[in-house]
Amino acid sequence: MIRISSQQIFANGISRLQDLNSNLASTQEQISTGKRVNKPSDDPVAAARILKLDQELTRISTYERNVDLADNRLSQEENALASSIDVLQRIRELTVQAGNAALSVNDRISISSEIEERLGQLANIGNTRDASGEYIFSGFQGSVQAFQQNDEGQYVYMGDEGQRVLEIDDGVTVPISDNGKGIFVNIPAAATGEYTNNVSGGFISGVSVVNEADLNAAYSGSFPDDITITVDGAGNIQAQDTQGNALAVSPAVYESGEPFVVAGVEATISDITPGAGDSFTLKINERQSVFGTIENLISGLSSLDKGTPEGLAAYNDLIAQSLVNLDNAQESILLKQTEVGGRMNAVDSTRDFLADSSLYTSEIRSQLQDVDYAEAISNLSFQSFVLEAAQLSFAQVSQLSLFDRL
Structure with missing residues (x-):
């Protein structure tokens, strides 16, 4: 025969109520927080x-x-x-x-x-x-x-x-x-020409790149550099790069005010004396701020x-x-x-x-x-019903005592 004391009955009942109340509170929290x-x-x-x-x-x-x-x-x-x-x-x-x-x-x-x-x-x-x-x-x-x-x-x-x-x-x-x-x-700046040595008091003008392919070919794929121009005593235009390599000029004979082309760059020299020692530099790879x-x-x-x-x-x-x-x-x-x-x-x-x-x-x-609100609300209703039922049942059980039988 198993004997259950009143203390056990009360403890089990309270524990059950606490569990049900905790589940109900958890469901309520889910609904309130989503x-x-x-x-x-x-x-x-x-x-x-x-x-x-x-x-x-x-x-x-x-x-x-x-x-x-x-x-x-x-x-x-x-x-x-x-x-x-x-x-x-x-x-x-x-x-x-x-x-x-x-x-x-x-x-x-x-x-x-x-x-x-x-x-x-x-x-x-x-x-x-x-x-x-x-x-x-x-x-x-x-x-x-x-x-x-x-x-x-x-x-x-x-x-x-x-x-x-x-x-x-x-x-x-x-x-x-x-x-x-x-x-x-x-x-990249436009090609320009300037006097390196001014003896005759002439000037250079009309410098421009007229053939990019010829310019690149003249330097065999290397970086194009400045070109130095002089006119010898016979009136022939001499051109060379900074390494001293000769460059072909067309036409090769100087005529004041007439354009000539060297390595794809056109220029015009005016008012100089052939062989006097005038020299010019064609700058073809400069940079300039806008x-x-x-x-x-x-x-x-x-x-x-x-x-x-x-x-x-x-x-x-x-x-x-x-x-x-x-x-x-x-x-x-x-x-x-x-x-x-x-x-x-x-x-x-x-x-x-x-x-x-x-x-x-x-x-x-x-x-x-x-959270699934439909499911959560359904659980909340069911848990509320179970908690109320448990509370009523516990209230009735808690009122039972041996004196009720005397």
């Missing part, structure tokens, strides 16, 4: 998976912020580059206009004044800042103004050659900046005298070389703009990938964590 797993003990396996999924969503969220930052920086750079191309196009139009032989001195000064305004506008674009106040074209020196005027009033680059990159996914980085030196400064090109153009429009043959030749060279340099600058900026556009496409693709990953991960987490 989560099936609110603590690890609710479902240890699911809780561990949910923790990993939360970490994955945090990682994705961090990269999505980086994607937004990269997109903003690249969009700002693209807009700045597009604006600079517009400015250079206007300067080019003014340069073509300045080449009109019918213009007066005042007309040239007026054109020069507008070009000077456009130069300041281009400098402002080169000194564009991002939302945090950093100069986007200064490389790693974001706090340093990219283009500043020196004591002579010329714009010089003050940043470095760094390029910032940002990680937008695991193992995926994208450059989010470009230094101004590579865009606005290291630009700001320097515009500054030289402004200066030349205001100062060059077209009243003499030499002044007229210098003025015509200024216009021709400026147009070539402006075209090269536009091409340099356009190439960078295309490159930036490619980066933006990569950023957009990564954004789409991260959004898909986030959606997929969220769906899996939802399946593990989110």
Whole structure:
């Protein structure tokens, strides 16, 4: 015979009520939070998976912020580059206009004044800042103004050659900046000619590359270098590179004011005495800042005298070389703009990938964590009914005693 004491009855009853009340409270918590797993003990396996999924969503969220930052920086750079191309196009139009032989001195000064305004506008674009106040074209020196005027009033680059990159996914980085030196400064310059030794008081003009293939062939694939020109006593034009190698000239006989071609480069020499010792240098691989090109153009429009043959030749060279340099600058900026556009496409693709990953991960987490409200409410009703029944039963049992039988 098993004897059950009143204390056991009360203890078992209270324990059962506590279990039922705990289950009811757990269901109520699920309904109020919308989560099936609110603590690890609710479902240890699911809780561990949910923790990993939360970490994955945090990682994705961090990269999505980086994607937004990269997109903003690249969009700002693209807009700045597009604006600079517009400015250079206007300067080019003014340069073509300045080449009109019918213009007066005042007309040239007026054109020069507008070009000077456009130069300041281009400098402002080169000194564009991002939302945090950093100069986007200064490389790693974001706090340093990219283009500043020196004591002579010329714009010089003050940043470095760094390029910032940002990680937008695991193992995926994208450059989010470009230094101004590579865009606005290291630009191929038009071929020019200058006196190395001036004996006769003549001048060289009309220097331009007319055949790229011949130029490259003359140097057998090596980097083209400067060309030295002299005229011997017999009136033959002699040309050689900096290594002393002779280059063919056509026509080979000097005639004042008539063009000749050497290694695909055309030039004209005027007013010299053959054999007097005059020498010239054809510079065919120089680099020039777009700001320097515009500054030289402004200066030349205001100062060059077209009243003499030499002044007229210098003025015509200024216009021709400026147009070539402006075209090269536009091409340099356009190439960078295309490159930036490619980066933006990569950023957009990564954004789409991260959004898909986030959606997929969220769906899996939802399946593990989110509560089924219909099932939870049904359980809550059933648990409430069982708890009430248990409470009534316990109340009746707790009233029984031996005195009730006497």
